[in-house]
Amino acid sequence: MSLLVVGSVAFDAVETPFGKRAKMLGGSASHFSISASYFTDVRVVGVVGGDFTREEEEVFERHHINLTDLERIPDGRTFFWRGRYDFDLNTAHTLETELNVFGDFKPKLSEEAKRTRLVFLGNIQPELQAEVREQVQGAELVALDTMNMWIDIARESLLKAIKGVHLVIINDAEARQLSNEPNLIKAARKILSWGPQALIVKRGEYGAALFTPQTYFAIPAYPLESVFDPTGAGDTFAGGFMGYMSSQEKLDEAAMRRAMIFGSVMASFNVEEFGTERVQRLTFDEINERFHAFKQMTNFEEIPFERAVQATG
Amino acid sequence: MSLLVVGSVAFDAVETPFGKRAKMLGGSASHFSISASYFTDVRVVGVVGGDFTREEEEVFERHHINLTDLERIPDGRTFFWRGRYDFDLNTAHTLETELNVFGDFKPKLSEEAKRTRLVFLGNIQPELQAEVREQVQGAELVALDTMNMWIDIARESLLKAIKGVHLVIINDAEARQLSNEPNLIKAARKILSWGPQALIVKRGEYGAALFTPQTYFAIPAYPLESVFDPTGAGDTFAGGFMGYMSSQEKLDEAAMRRAMIFGSVMASFNVEEFGTERVQRLTFDEINERFHAFKQMTNFEEIPFERAVQATG
Numbered sequence: 001m002s003l004l005v006v007g008s009v010a011f012d013a014v015e016t017p018f019g020k021r022a023k024m025l026g027g028s029a030s031h032f033s034i035s036a037s038y039f040t041d042v043r044v045v046g047v048v049g050g051d052f053t054r055e056e057e058e059v060f061e062r063h064h065i066n067l068t069d070l071e072r073i074p075d076g077r078t079f080f081w082r083g084r085y086d087f088d089l090n091t092a093h094t095l096e097t098e099l100n101v102f103g104d105f106k107p108k109l110s111e112e113a114k115r116t117r118l119v120f121l122g123n124i125q126p127e128l129q130a131e132v133r134e135q136v137q138g139a140e141l142v143a144l145d146t147m148n149m150w151i152d153i154a155r156e157s158l159l160k161a162i163k164g165v166h167l168v169i170i171n172d173a174e175a176r177q178l179s180n181e182p183n184l185i186k187a188a189r190k191i192l193s194w195g196p197q198a199l200i201v202k203r204g205e206y207g208a209a210l211f212t213p214q215t216y217f218a219i220p221a222y223p224l225e226s227v228f229d230p231t232g233a234g235d236t237f238a239g240g241f242m243g244y245m246s247s248q249e250k251l252d253e254a255a256m257r258r259a260m261i262f263g264s265v266m267a268s269f270n271v272e273e274f275g276t277e278r279v280q281r282l283t284f285d286e287i288n289e290r291f292h293a294f295k296q297m298t299n300f301e302e303i304p305f306e307r308a309v310q311a312t313g
Numbered sequence: 314m315s316l317l318v319v320g321s322v323a324f325d326a327v328e329t330p331f332g333k334r335a336k337m338l339g340g341s342a343s344h345f346s347i348s349a350s351y352f353t354d355v356r357v358v359g360v361v362g363g364d365f366t367r368e369e370e371e372v373f374e375r376h377h378i379n380l381t382d383l384e385r386i387p388d389g390r391t392f393f394w395r396g397r398y399d400f401d402l403n404t405a406h407t408l409e410t411e412l413n414v415f416g417d418f419k420p421k422l423s424e425e426a427k428r429t430r431l432v433f434l435g436n437i438q439p440e441l442q443a444e445v446r447e448q449v450q451g452a453e454l455v456a457l458d459t460m461n462m463w464i465d466i467a468r469e470s471l472l473k474a475i476k477g478v479h480l481v482i483i484n485d486a487e488a489r490q491l492s493n494e495p496n497l498i499k500a501a502r503k504i505l506s507w508g509p510q511a512l513i514v515k516r517g518e519y520g521a522a523l524f525t526p527q528t529y530f531a532i533p534a535y536p537l538e539s540v541f542d543p544t545g546a547g548d549t550f551a552g553g554f555m556g557y558m559s560s561q562e563k564l565d566e567a568a569m570r571r572a573m574i575f576g577s578v579m580a581s582f583n584v585e586e587f588g589t590e591r592v593q594r595l596t597f598d599e600i601n602e603r604f605h606a607f608k609q610m611t612n613f614e615e616i617p618f619e620r621a622v623q624a625t626g
Contacts, residue, residue, distance in 0.1 A: 218533030
């Protein structure tokens with residue numbers, strides 16, 4: 001029962017109509033691992049600078065997240081992102097990006113890391129994703145995330161990386177862009193034809209969908225009256241999904257369906273406060289309560305329709 | 314077991330990237346009633362001109378749709394709409410609208426019509442919707458549809474009409490516009506606070522959601538690789554929903570949830586061909602097969618998560 005994530009550990013400065021934070025823990029690997037930590041043992045592969053202090057380290061430690069493979073560059077600075085959201089919280093406006101030590105990031109996996117059962121390749125250069133993939137040949141489930149920038153500037157490498165994984169987890173617009181198909185069902189079919197056994201499409205307020213070559217599963221988002229800070233929602237979803245999968249013996253479709261719900265539950269908490277603040281202090285009761293709510297809000301009785309009179313008309 | 318619909322009976326000329334029709338049966342009451350006819354007895358209140366021929370009449374007759382309350386103005390012409398869809402089939406571009414006899418439409422209900430158990434007020438002037446509502450005091454379920462134009466130019470009358478119905482069935486953008494709330498959950502809460510017991514929000518390719526003051530139910534759309542002609546999809550959904558409700562003794566939440574599925578099933582067929590062509594020749598097996606598919610694509614096991622080690626950590 002173990003899970004590896006490769007991605008960014010960062011500091012974020014975020015401004016929304018509801019408040020701001022000048023410097024808080026962020027990055028795909030942070031959101032992912034804190035979320036996944038509720039379900040399984042997680043190990044982070046990433047890089048930080050000398051400004052990454054005991055305080056941030058303790059956040060990971062409290063969640064039993066293994067930082068053995070987190071590289072430290074004492075005379076460098078940690079990846080920094082500054083962004084702003086307007087009342088339309090769907091779009092992040094990037095105000096500043098300092099790659100810092102992340103600019104030269106070459107993931108280095110310890111021998112133990114290479115034997116991890118499940119692996120999440122967070123949104124980094126596709127060439128690096130492929131290199132990491134090569135080193136975890138024994139993994140039972142390798143998932144990959146990406147973003148529009150890599151589709152634009154590194155399409156060929158990205159397609160190669162996708163061919164090598166079991167699962168792709170991207171958003172709606174990325175699926176259409178990646179496949180050049182405006183219809184999402186066609187887009188999904190095309191992406192699956194490249195090799196992955198499954199595709200998860202995140203649709204923000206409209207929920208998420210899981211495609212396999214034979215099946216389709218779709219769920220709504222948890223209904224929230226207000227979204228406070230959407231930063232990291234996608235990685236938090238992926239963390240809940242992969243964390244739950246890691247807790248399961250059988251990595252089958254039934255498990256993936258439940259994992260979709262747990263991923264959505266975790267993402268719904270994530271957006272309620274700044275950064276990882278809400279997800280840092282969850283209880284299992286809170287998680288299970290929202291899991292139950294998902295059942296309530298999607299359930300209906302299957303009773304076929306029969307109307308004798310009309311049928312003969 | 315009977316259902317009344319007030320709305321337009323029209324001729325449509327439609328052009329899509331996949332073909333065109335110069336003149337075919339259209340209008341909200343046509344799409345609604347043909348869809349509903351699979352589940353119940355339907356009666357249409359509307360108006361047509363002298364160009365409405367035996368051929369169109371026969372379409373309704375084949376579906377046992379009662380046209381007693383369909384007014385005929387022999388020296389007038391039937392409402393005509395000409396529209397075009399580009400590859401983005403989400404937006405209809407109106408090229409021509411001739412209101413003709415529909416411009417002076419005053420719904421007249423026979424005594425029998427006034428005793429109908431369920432009523433659908435299709436998208437017409439809110440003042441007329443309210444007038445019809447007044448005449449069906451005994452109806453157990455009255456639903457109302459509207460459009461952005463009435464929200465713009467007849468907001469006050471529309472709010473009055475909404476106060477008088479049990480159920481509002483509108484699309485995503487209309488719900489936000491009507492309530493002045495960009496967040497759909499807040500929008501729904503506001504609309505329900507005006508009086509209706511339930512609100513259905515249609516979300517196109519993202520499915521549909523049912524809100525009541527206490528509950529939330531959301532379903533995906535049936536996954537279609539290609540949409541041929543979306544004209545009338547909303548009315549076909551409403552027809553499936555209200556038709557199924559009309560077939561049920563108990564008009565409770567469980568019935569509404571199943572009705573949401575039947576509505577979505579009917580809408581999914583509607584968009585596969587021009588106008589009402591596909592929905593005109595459905596079988597109960599085809600309908601039930603897609604109902605079953607909805608169960609398959611939304612079902613998951615409810616197993617709460619427990620992790621003893623972490624819980625004590």
